[in-house]
Amino acid sequence: MRALWSDMVNAKTPDGDRRLRMDDVAELAGVSQMTVSRALRTPEKVAPETRARIEAAMAQLDYVPDLVAGSLAARRSGLIAAVVSTFENAIFAPTIAGLTEAAEAAGFTILLGSSGYSETDEERLLRAILGRRPDGVMLTDAFHTPRARRLLAAAGVPIVETWDLPAEPVDMVVGFSNVDAGRAMTLALHGFGYRRIAFVAPSSERDRRGLKRLDGYRRAMDDLGAPRREIRLHGPVATLEEGAAALVALLDQHPEADAVACSVDTLAAGALFEARRRGIDVPGRLGIAGFGDFALAQPAGLDMTTMRIAGRNIGAEAGAMLVKRIAGETPEQAVFDIGYEVVRRSSA
Amino acid sequence: MRALWSDMVNAKTPDGDRRLRMDDVAELAGVSQMTVSRALRTPEKVAPETRARIEAAMAQLDYVPDLVAGSLAARRSGLIAAVVSTFENAIFAPTIAGLTEAAEAAGFTILLGSSGYSETDEERLLRAILGRRPDGVMLTDAFHTPRARRLLAAAGVPIVETWDLPAEPVDMVVGFSNVDAGRAMTLALHGFGYRRIAFVAPSSERDRRGLKRLDGYRRAMDDLGAPRREIRLHGPVATLEEGAAALVALLDQHPEADAVACSVDTLAAGALFEARRRGIDVPGRLGIAGFGDFALAQPAGLDMTTMRIAGRNIGAEAGAMLVKRIAGETPEQAVFDIGYEVVRRSSA
DNA sequence: GTGCGACATGTTTGCGCAATCATCGTCATC
DNA sequence: GATGACGATGATTGCGCAAACATGTCGCAC
Numbered sequence: 001m002r003a004l005w006s007d008m009v010n011a012k013t014p015d016g017d018r019r020l021r022m023d024d025v026a027e028l029a030g031v032s033q034m035t036v037s038r039a040l041r042t043p044e045k046v047a048p049e050t051r052a053r054i055e056a057a058m059a060q061l062d063y064v065p066d067l068v069a070g071s072l073a074a075r076r077s078g079l080i081a082a083v084v085s086t087f088e089n090a091i092f093a094p095t096i097a098g099l100t101e102a103a104e105a106a107g108f109t110i111l112l113g114s115s116g117y118s119e120t121d122e123e124r125l126l127r128a129i130l131g132r133r134p135d136g137v138m139l140t141d142a143f144h145t146p147r148a149r150r151l152l153a154a155a156g157v158p159i160v161e162t163w164d165l166p167a168e169p170v171d172m173v174v175g176f177s178n179v180d181a182g183r184a185m186t187l188a189l190h191g192f193g194y195r196r197i198a199f200v201a202p203s204s205e206r207d208r209r210g211l212k213r214l215d216g217y218r219r220a221m222d223d224l225g226a227p228r229r230e231i232r233l234h235g236p237v238a239t240l241e242e243g244a245a246a247l248v249a250l251l252d253q254h255p256e257a258d259a260v261a262c263s264v265d266t267l268a269a270g271a272l273f274e275a276r277r278r279g280i281d282v283p284g285r286l287g288i289a290g291f292g293d294f295a296l297a298q299p300a301g302l303d304m305t306t307m308r309i310a311g312r313n314i315g316a317e318a319g320a321m322l323v324k325r326i327a328g329e330t331p332e333q334a335v336f337d338i339g340y341e342v343v344r345r346s347s348a
Numbered sequence: 349m350r351a352l353w354s355d356m357v358n359a360k361t362p363d364g365d366r367r368l369r370m371d372d373v374a375e376l377a378g379v380s381q382m383t384v385s386r387a388l389r390t391p392e393k394v395a396p397e398t399r400a401r402i403e404a405a406m407a408q409l410d411y412v413p414d415l416v417a418g419s420l421a422a423r424r425s426g427l428i429a430a431v432v433s434t435f436e437n438a439i440f441a442p443t444i445a446g447l448t449e450a451a452e453a454a455g456f457t458i459l460l461g462s463s464g465y466s467e468t469d470e471e472r473l474l475r476a477i478l479g480r481r482p483d484g485v486m487l488t489d490a491f492h493t494p495r496a497r498r499l500l501a502a503a504g505v506p507i508v509e510t511w512d513l514p515a516e517p518v519d520m521v522v523g524f525s526n527v528d529a530g531r532a533m534t535l536a537l538h539g540f541g542y543r544r545i546a547f548v549a550p551s552s553e554r555d556r557r558g559l560k561r562l563d564g565y566r567r568a569m570d571d572l573g574a575p576r577r578e579i580r581l582h583g584p585v586a587t588l589e590e591g592a593a594a595l596v597a598l599l600d601q602h603p604e605a606d607a608v609a610c611s612v613d614t615l616a617a618g619a620l621f622e623a624r625r626r627g628i629d630v631p632g633r634l635g636i637a638g639f640g641d642f643a644l645a646q647p648a649g650l651d652m653t654t655m656r657i658a659g660r661n662i663g664a665e666a667g668a669m670l671v672k673r674i675a676g677e678t679p680e681q682a683v684f685d686i687g688y689e690v691v692r693r694s695s696a
Numbered sequence: 697g698t699g700c701g702a703c704a705t706g707t708t709t710g711c712g713c714a715a716t717c718a719t720c721g722t723c724a725t726c
Numbered sequence: 727g728a729t730g731a732c733g734a735t736g737a738t739t740g741c742g743c744a745a746a747c748a749t750g751t752c753g754c755a756c
């Protein structure tokens with residue numbers, strides 16, 4: 001499977017019959033190619049009878065306009081790119097769903113990119129994406145290399161970063177303050193009566209959002225005058241297994257802790273699961289809180305106290321802002337704070 | 349938000365500076381545009397020193413080649429389209445992840461389309477997708493109108509249908525027999541000792557796969573000489589709520605049933621929750637089985653007996669087959685049966 | 697030294713469409 | 727009835743690149 005794109009340049013298509021062009025439609029309808037183009041893009045500028053003839057011709061031929069050629073000529077692609085780091089990330093689905101809905105309603109198509117976790121992949125992906133000349137770009141994970149940021153900025157298209165409020169946004173933002181949210185969860189746990197609150201956070205620098213939530217936890221604990229109890233992950237990715245391991249580490253290193261907040265639901269679910277296996281009373285002996293209110297946990301009965309983020313709205317709002325900017329308008333605000341909400345269930 | 353693509357045709361870009369072309373790189377490197385093109389696509393055909401100059405020039409300018417123009421000239425887009433009905437469908441994430449991995453490794457980019465559930469959307473989507481001239485198409489939900497099938501066939505690109513083995517495939521297939529799998533699950537429940545087995549199935553004709561599983565159930569029950577006990581959904585989409593409602597209907601209409609298989613995990617999860625709420629002993633009083641082994645249930649402790657389908661492999665295999673065909677090769681088999689596997693856990 | 701082939705690079709052309717400008721009525725106005 | 731405004735359509739051109747072909751240059755065999 002080392003077949004690369006470049007190796008295929010000379011592959012012949014078996015079918016000899018030429019693909020249909022606008023000229024074919026035009027000839028059948030008895031008009032010029034330009035009029036067919038107009039009938040498609042600005043139908044109100046074509047006389048009704050002419051338009052009817054053209055539409056009949058297109059239907060008869062099953063003509064599908066070549067949007068590649070159209071994009072080149074019009075210098076707009078009708079594409080909105082969505083870039084995520086991985087599909088394992090639960091952020092992904094609802095946010096992409098919201099974006100897709102908004103984008104498709106305005107006639108755009110989604111170009112999907114996953115950057116993986118390596119920095120070399122990052123630039124490859126970015127070239128693959130920006131080379132398609134998308135009219136807008138939504139990022140759920142920021143790019144890290146300076147060159148990547150430069151390329152993004154130089155692309156000259158609207159960009160929305162999401163799921164955070166970066167200090168120096170590339171362009172627009174739809175997100176929330178992860179620091180504030182981490183702080184809010186910690187204070188909420190305190191409000192529930194917990195006094196020896198711990199936090200499970202990533203160790204990877206790449207999970208900047210998780211680290212920001214940790215930062216919020218630290219500030220809250222400092223404000224409360226309480227000592228910090230931190231458990232850091234081993235691996236780069238927050239998994240259920242990492243969550244289970246974190247619970248074990250917590251019981252070992254901070255046995256006195258009476259509550260633990262996790263930087264993301266996945267970890268909290270793993271911790272809850274491990275607590276069940278060990279017969280630990282949740283929330284009696286230990287309160288457990290997650291972050292994100294991802295779909296997997298709640299309907300499945302984990303009934304987890306967590307921080308709800310309106311992921312689908314983030315995508316929808318990002319899409320709306322992009323569409324607006326592509327249309328030449330200026331959104332009222334370049335930074336949209338979507339907020340967060342502590343959802344108390346039975347785990348803490 | 350009724351800004352449509354066509355309304356934006358005349359929107360001006362604010363920045364006046366022209367975008368970089370290959371000519372700019374060529375000039376800086378002291379070569380012709382064609383040599384730059386070669387350096388990008390077939391670097392081995394360019395002398396090492398020349399290549400170095402060109403690469404330096406590209407790096408200096410932060411040049412990103414225009415793949416739209418390239419696609420038009422080369423008559424290959426480097427795009428692989430993935431079409432799903434909705435993002436709510438649990439099929440989606442792992443299959444797309446597998447596809448993306450295979451496609452990106454071979455230098456392709458993913459074009460994403462969601463068809464929604466309406467037939468009018470179908471054709472709009474198909475035009476939006478096929479108009480981009482993808483080099484291959486993966487479908488997780490087949491198109492239903494005759495015209496849609498005609499357009500697909502006429503596109504002249506490799507197509508993979510997935511998650512089923514259709515009787516009349518458009519082109520290639522990566523999937524499994526939903527009839528056999530439904531039958532296998534029923535027989536497995538029988539093997540577990542259940543004798544009065546019911547089945548929860550969709551009512552919508554659009555969920556052909558669910559209906560095929562129902563068909564498999566029927567065949568199994570007929571073979572066993574056992575009477576059928578069927579519960580059909582009300583709505584078009586299989587949700588947790590539908591699953592809960594189905595359990596209620598089952599208790600009402602077939603109180604003697606000792607096991608129930610659901611056409612999809614989502615329904616089974618809903619049924620399991622409802623059973624918990626009602627204090628019904630699972631699996632003692634009633635065995636419950638799902639279908640799909642979707643990520644939602646297991647980590648949350650539902651511990652559901654289900655039919656495992658390797659969704660990620662489906663995507664990966666589909667991607668591999670597409671890449672192969674795009675390269676001009678012929679895969680050994682146009683139909684790849686990925687199989688299924690009964691996973692017995694504690695719910696049945 | 698001549699010829700020939702392999703390699704490196706350049707020139708020309710066209711992919712299919714949309715922007716732009718030109719053209720040709722038609723109709724209301726005075 | 728001449729004038730201009732406007733609506734409908736057509737002709738030309740170029741978007742940025744890659745295919746196809748042309749040219750140049752070198753080395754090596756005889």
